[in-house]
Amino acid sequence: MTTPIITVENLSKRYHLGQIGATTLRDSAQRFVDRLRRRRPAELSVNGYQLSGKTTNNQQQITNNDISPGDFWALKDVSFEVQPGEVLGIIGRNGAGKSTLLKILSRITEPTSGRAIIRGRVASLLEVGTGFHPELSGRENIYLNGAILGMRHAEIARKFDEIVAFAEVGKFIDSPVKHYSSGMYVRLAFAVAAHLEPEILIVDEVLAVGDASFQKKCMGKMGDVAKEGRTVLFVSHNMAAVQNLCNRGMVLHNGCVQAIGSQDDAISAYLVSLGGGKNSLSLRTDRVGTGDVRVNSIEFINEDGRMLDSVISGQDLVIRFYFKKIGGAAHSRVITSLMVKTQMDVPVFLHHNRLNRLFFGPLPKQGFFEFKIKRLPLPPAVYSISYSLLEDNAYMDGIDAAVELTVTSGDFFGSGEVPPVTHGVCLVDGAWSMKSTASFGVI
Secondary structure, three states: OOOOOEEEEEEEEEEOOOOOOOOOHHHHHHHHHHHHHHOOHHHOOEOOEOOOOOOOOOEEEEEOOOOOOOOEEEEEEEEEEEOOOOEEEEEOOOOOOHHHHHHHHOOOOOOOEEEEEEEOOEEEEOOOOOOOOOOOEHHHHHHHHHHHOOOOHHHHHHHHHHHHHHHOOHHHOOOEHHHOOHHHHHHHHHHHHHHOOOOEEEEOHHHHHOOHHHHHHHHHHHHHHHHOOOEEEEEOOOHHHHHHHOOEEEEEEOOEEEEEEOHHHHHHHHHHHOOOOEEEOOOOOOOEOOOOEEEEEEEEEOOOOOEOOOEEOOOOEEEEEEEEEOOOOOOOOEEEEEEEEOOOOOEEEEEEHHHHOOOOOOOOOEEEEEEEEOOOOOOOEEEEEEEEEEEOOEEEEEEEEEEEEEEEOOOOOOOOOOOOHHHOOOOOOOOOOOOOHHHHOOO
């Protein structure tokens, strides 16, 4: 049986409210000094992680059972294994514990209890600002990171030109990275993490900082890393990216493992946790309007009436906006609109019932507005849907980014090929042809 490259057992992390995210290398260093003063040499720990005996095969065992009082559990009894060569997508809502888990596995912060055993060199790309020394040049940081990974100078030198070319920072490579833009910083950080051949590559949502072409290049590189048999842990809110890149998925919810399995099963479990295809809006407080009519939930269904967790490019889609009317007014001139945007907040399209010259007449006490789309013309990605209800140019209800719509790959053109969202946010059902000008007497 293959030995897991990562073993996590009952891992927990507790924060004091008001200090969430404050546990850094600097904090850990101070605690390390404090422990030096009060512990015997045999009990010393490195960066807050106790080393259980002698490590072999680059194996690191991380544990800390000193539970201190606190108010908030970012992680609670998380256990899982990752096999060599797996690409694990870690998904969940904001605050689910994803970034905390990656920081522990990257040795940026320490756990409150439990342990993680890591059998291999780890390169991580988390938030902008981690991993590089700001006063050092790009060149110096490349060699420093390689040395931290245990690589020889000659090994790093062989990869150096490839790293610089990938990051596209050639003329700035000898400038201190504190002068880099966030995009340059992330490009170089990813290039270093991916090219210095770690056994484990950990990547957080930080790739969203880069432009579309850079994100595409990074996804391709992570795919190459996976094909080489190395292990990737990938956190993203982009379900299409998780589906295309990963072969397993894990859902975190309120600091606990909610589901783990294939990437499709994990994505399905995550979307179900958001409402099972019917997205409740009853607790949203970021509404605009009078509230005379309110949308309480949004549902994605197919033409057969089955609720959908995700939609395939080219699939017929029905979106229902379930509403409730407050008071006895008729509200017979309601304009219902929706806007679809990309994750970069770029509008894709706007539609409302006035465009079809359709008016609903007096509204019932409760019901739903239904919008049908034939052959959804969107490439794979995650989109946000905003809506509004107006009458006589006055808002009654509206929420920006009310729900997310996850679109997965489909055979829109019947050719087996769909351009990625980086090449355009709309799929056009067009047709090409070629004719000779000779038949028209044109030379």
